[in-house]
Amino acid sequence: MTVAGQLALALVLLMTRVMAEDSHVIGIEQHWVAEPPPGVHVTAAYGVITCRCVATDRLVSVAVGGAVMSELHATTSGGDGIVAMRRIDDGIDIRPGTPLVLEPGGLHIMIMGLGERPRAGDRIPATLVFEEAGAVDVVFPVAARPAAGMEE
Amino acid sequence: MKRRHLVRGILAGLLVVATVIGAMELHRRQVEDVEVAIGGPFSMLAHDGTRVTQDDLTGRRSLVFFGFTYCPDICPTTLVQVASWLQAMEGKGDLIDAYFVTVDPERDSPERMAEYVSYFSDRITGLVGTVDELRQMADSYRLYYARIDLEDGNYTMDHTAAIYLMDGDGTFFDAITMTASFDEAVAKLTRLVEDG
Numbered sequence: 644m645t646v647a648g649q650l651a652l653a654l655v656l657l658m659t660r661v662m663a664e665d666s667h668v669i670g671i672e673q674h675w676v677a678e679p680p681p682g683v684h685v686t687a688a689y690g691v692i693t694c695r696c697v698a699t700d701r702l703v704s705v706a707v708g709g710a711v712m713s714e715l716h717a718t719t720s721g722g723d724g725i726v727a728m729r730r731i732d733d734g735i736d737i738r739p740g741t742p743l744v745l746e747p748g749g750l751h752i753m754i755m756g757l758g759e760r761p762r763a764g765d766r767i768p769a770t771l772v773f774e775e776a777g778a779v780d781v782v783f784p785v786a787a788r789p790a791a792g793m794e795e
Numbered sequence: 796m797k798r799r800h801l802v803r804g805i806l807a808g809l810l811v812v813a814t815v816i817g818a819m820e821l822h823r824r825q826v827e828d829v830e831v832a833i834g835g836p837f838s839m840l841a842h843d844g845t846r847v848t849q850d851d852l853t854g855r856r857s858l859v860f861f862g863f864t865y866c867p868d869i870c871p872t873t874l875v876q877v878a879s880w881l882q883a884m885e886g887k888g889d890l891i892d893a894y895f896v897t898v899d900p901e902r903d904s905p906e907r908m909a910e911y912v913s914y915f916s917d918r919i920t921g922l923v924g925t926v927d928e929l930r931q932m933a934d935s936y937r938l939y940y941a942r943i944d945l946e947d948g949n950y951t952m953d954h955t956a957a958i959y960l961m962d963g964d965g966t967f968f969d970a971i972t973m974t975a976s977f978d979e980a981v982a983k984l985t986r987l988v989e990d991g
């Protein structure tokens with residue numbers, strides 16, 4: 644093989660590797676941690692997670708800086724008007740093209756055992772672990788819950 | 796021999812079906828019952844140390860809802876919403892007394908409630924009862940609450956999430972559910988002030 648040929652092959656191999664890595668990208672937007680009221684050592688994190696990917700991925704666990712424990716949770720309400728919050732043990736699927744929405748009153752990252760009370764404006768580092776994408780580091784800004792509640 | 800088994804099997808199956816239908820009917824009646832009779836006697840300690848009873852609802856308009864301070868998601872969301880509704884009503888909102896009642900008296904003291912509700916609004920009063928007082932209010936308000944133990948030794952509470960609007964006689968006027976929009980909620984509260 645000529646030098647030019649070898650170079651071309653190397654380039655193709657490199658491109659293929661870059662494209663393979665690029666074909667499975669986790670993104671997170673509109674992410675925030677709710678400022679807890681005084682004296683409260685639990686709170687929740689929210690956000691919209693997208694997977695630019697071909698195959699379904701799964702968010703399996705979360706670690707939040709400064710917290711003793713962080714878990715994936717769901718708040719559910721039945722037709723009887725009773726609300727319940729439960730831990731999600733086997734992770735949450737993220738399908739290509741369908742954003743995973745973590746929002747007040749629904750899916751959330753539950754943060755427990757916070758040492759110091761986070762205040763609006765603080766930034767909290769966290770690691771989201773996905774089955775395929777592996778560990779993804781994210782920094783969550785802390786914000787007071789918006790005045791209109793669940794609406795924009 | 797085989798046929799006898801078949802007959803027994805069918806009878807057992809029918810019994811199961813009848814039991815399920817019976818249970819569903821009973822549940823349906825209970826749910827209907829919930830909708831007709833909400834409200835009644837209660838006596839609880841407000842977060843400022845005063846006592847609030849059913850009599851205090853008379854001549855006022857009230858908004859009653861339930862939760863607990865260790866609740867990280869739905870309770871603070873609701874408190875922020877209630878605060879924003881009352882604020883949006885401006886002067887009319889002053890006619891409404893808002894009560895946030897803890898379903899977790901084991902962990903929520905009046906002092907803790909004071910600190911918690913003040914974070915959201917000065918228009919919301921936290922109410923704490925003894926286990927018996929909470930039981931009485933739960934009976935009056937057809938409130939469901941249950942302690943759910945978590946693996947780590949902590950616990951959470953399942954509870955009725957509706958917000959009850961009580962009229963000037965202290966009787967049930969309307970309810971705002973979790974799914975209500977901001978405008979729907981403010982409209983209901985306005986109706987409560989005008990017609991309740």
Ligand SMILES: [Cu+2]
Nearest residue numbers: 716728753868
């Ligand atoms: Cu939770």
